[in-house]
Each structure stands twice: as structure tokens, then as C-alpha cells.
Amino acid sequence: MCTGRVDPAHVFRAFSQGMDGVFIGGCRLEECNYITHGNYHALNMVLLLKRIMSHIGLNPERLRQEFMSGSEGTLFVEVVNDFVKQVKEMGPLGQGEGLEENRLKLRLRAIAKLIPYIRLVLNERLRLQFDTLEDYKRFYSGEEFERLFKELIADKLAISQIMLLLREQSLSTGEICELLSLTPSEASRHLNYSARQGLVNYAENRWCASLA
Secondary structure, three states: OOHHHOOHHHHHHHHHOOOOOEEEEEOOOOOOOOOOOHHHHHHHHHHHHHHHHHHOOOOHHHEEEEEOOOOOHHHHHHHHHHHHHHHHHHOOOOOOOOOOHHHHHHHHHHHHHHHHHHHHHHHHOOOOOOOOHHHHHHHHOOHHHHHHHHHHHHHHHHHHHHHHHHHHOOEEHHHHHHHHOOOHHHHHHHHHHHHHOOOEEEOOOOOEEEEO
8 A cells, every 4th residue: 555545543443452662664665566656645644643743742652654665575674674663662552661551541532633733734834845854854954944833733632622521511711721731821822722612611710711
């Protein structure tokens, strides 16, 4: 299967089901077996997902992509063995990062809700093709991408988590701040935006928010 068909849902479903690492192996860049160059699409996806993982507190090295040809069986074995060793050294998902289990589950559920939107971002805003792997890494570690990430992903992910929390019970801004490690201004901004969209209602005293 072309790595271009690997979907963000596949990666985060694996993590949600307790996998400690995800490995994606595909054709070398500029050696696509088809005409789609899907390995470039997969590279954009992996680099974005790594940033999302880092944002929610997971070690991005738990997701790994390697490029090789179908004839390089020995290289494949070496790379997979190295990845397995690396993941074992990290420890179980979440525990190795010191994340409380319920908090990790909430973040993964919030991402699952955003998968259709993440696909849209990849297709419309991050359909990039640079000349070298280094060019990709340079862009995804640069200021322009960080601006895009905050604008396109970070705020949406925070709101997704807030919606999941409010589905269970009404919460004050302070409680949301504590549960999601947000500042009061960030939580208020997300709640006010959600209220304008008709997603959230405030109690009369405005101390508590609930789903509309």
C-alpha cells in the first residue's frame, strides 16, 4: 500500500488502542512506484502529527517514518529493530512522558474528533513539496509553521477538549484551566468563541459553562 494512503486516523487510533509506537515505511522520495508521489503527502502528515504529539505531551519519536526500496530487506529489519528498541526505552505510552491516564485519553479523544479537520489542513494548507528532506524539516521547525500550527491546530484542539469536558458536566473557567493547563485568558477566549458559535452556554452568574 502506498504510504500516501496512511491517514491521521490510523496513527492516532493505534495510540488510542495502547500502541507505544507507530512505524511507517515507504518508498524513497523521488522513487514513487505510482504517479501520485504519495510519500511526500505522508511526510507532510508525519511531520504535522509529530508536532501535534509534542503539543499534547507525547514524545514525537514514538512516530517514525523511514524511506527505503522494496529490495532493502536488511535495512528494513535494522530500522524496525532500532525503532522497537527506542520505543521500549521510552516506556509505555503516556507513562514514559509522565502523563496521567485520563488526561492522555481526553487529549487523544479530542484529536480523534478533529481528524476530518486535520485532513483538510493537510490537503489545503500543508500540501507542500520541497526538494529535500532537510527542507521539510526546516519548514516544520520554523516560525512560519509554528504560526500556522497555533492558528490552525492548537486552538481547535483546546476547544475540542473543552467540548468533551463540558459534555460530562458544567465547569467553571478555573476548573477548565486546571484540567487543561490553560491560562485564564486562553480558557476565556476559547469559551467566548464557542459561545459565539452557539456551542456553549454560560450560567446566569457566568461562573459556569455548559454545552448549549
